[in-house]
Amino acid sequence: MDPGVEGRLHADSLTNILRMLGSRRADGSQSALVLNVLLLGDKQSGRSSVGNALIGGNEFQTGLNVHDVSMTTESRLLSRNFPKYFRRQGAETDLTLRVMDTPPLTASPLGLQESCPEGVHVLVIVARADRPCGAHVQKLAQNLLGPDWRQHTLIVFTHADHLREAGLSQTDYLDQTADWMRALAKEVRGGVCFLDNRCDWPLIVGRPLRDQVLRLSATNHHRALSVRTDAAGNA
Ligand SMILES: Nc1nc2c(ncn2[C@@H]2O[C@H](COP(=O)(O)OP(=O)(O)OP(=O)(O)O)[C@@H](O)[C@H]2O)c(=O)[nH]1
Numbered sequence: 001m002d003p004g005v006e007g008r009l010h011a012d013s014l015t016n017i018l019r020m021l022g023s024r025r026a027d028g029s030q031s032a033l034v035l036n037v038l039l040l041g042d043k044q045s046g047r048s049s050v051g052n053a054l055i056g057g058n059e060f061q062t063g064l065n066v067h068d069v070s071m072t073t074e075s076r077l078l079s080r081n082f083p084k085y086f087r088r089q090g091a092e093t094d095l096t097l098r099v100m101d102t103p104p105l106t107a108s109p110l111g112l113q114e115s116c117p118e119g120v121h122v123l124v125i126v127a128r129a130d131r132p133c134g135a136h137v138q139k140l141a142q143n144l145l146g147p148d149w150r151q152h153t154l155i156v157f158t159h160a161d162h163l164r165e166a167g168l169s170q171t172d173y174l175d176q177t178a179d180w181m182r183a184l185a186k187e188v189r190g191g192v193c194f195l196d197n198r199c200d201w202p203l204i205v206g207r208p209l210r211d212q213v214l215r216l217s218a219t220n221h222h223r224a225l226s227v228r229t230d231a232a233g234n235a
Pocket residue numbers: 041042043044045046047048049050061062063064069070071072073103158159160161195196197198
């Protein structure tokens with residue numbers, strides 16, 4: 001191949017990679033990385049609290065309503081920009097998180113595809129440490145995101161304060177939890193984290209979680225998983 005052509009091809013692919021990774025703009029100003037984060041978990045698992053920790057706010061409604069029933073009946077998407085959150089390729093880069101809180105019964109592929117046409121970068125499975133979590137969340141994740149979903153997933157155990165009160169370490173907890181959850185915790189690329197979301201301090205507790213989301217996405221080169229609306233994803 002003509003070395004000039006080869007050089008151009010190399011430069012083109014490099015440009016594409018840099019664009020994909022969200023590096024410095026041509027004018028030298030800082031760039032932004034936009035990550036779509038999907039929250040899946042049982043009713044009252046703490047999804048909205050985790051969403052608040054991620055965005056560093058209180059916009060996702062949490063708790064029970066006056067009739068003691070679940071607050072969230074439909075999916076909600078909230079977006080937050082964190083200026084100059086990290087450096088990449090020598091450039092200060094904004095992190096924009098688009099967090100989708102999806103109640104179990106309303107998690108439809110079409111709705112998700114509409115909200116996240118670019119796909120999902122990170123799936124956060126939210127489970128309570130003080131209650132069993134339904135194994136169906138795995139099927140739901142597979143249906144929505146296809147067979148590679150574990151590569152884009154991290155598990156957040158909420159209500160970690162109950163473990164502390166019971167004198168149980170996180171390792172002990174994982175040893176004693178349901179077989180499928182223990183297996184899944186080892187399989188997901190993003191690992192697990194334990195949150196005590198009792199306190200009203202999402203700005204403080206959110207940073208480590210945001211960092212974990214960013215690290216996981218980076219290990220996937222910020223590739224998003226397309227939302228499956230076809231039968232193949234629902235096999
Ligand atoms: N003690 C304790 N309470 C928590 C924790 N995380 C969430 N909660 C509480 O648990 C309840 C449910 O939390 P939400 O974040 O609303 O849970 P959700 O999954 O969004 O609930 P629905 O939308 O109703 O399905 C709320 O009263 C929260 O304040 C935690 O880590 N520890």
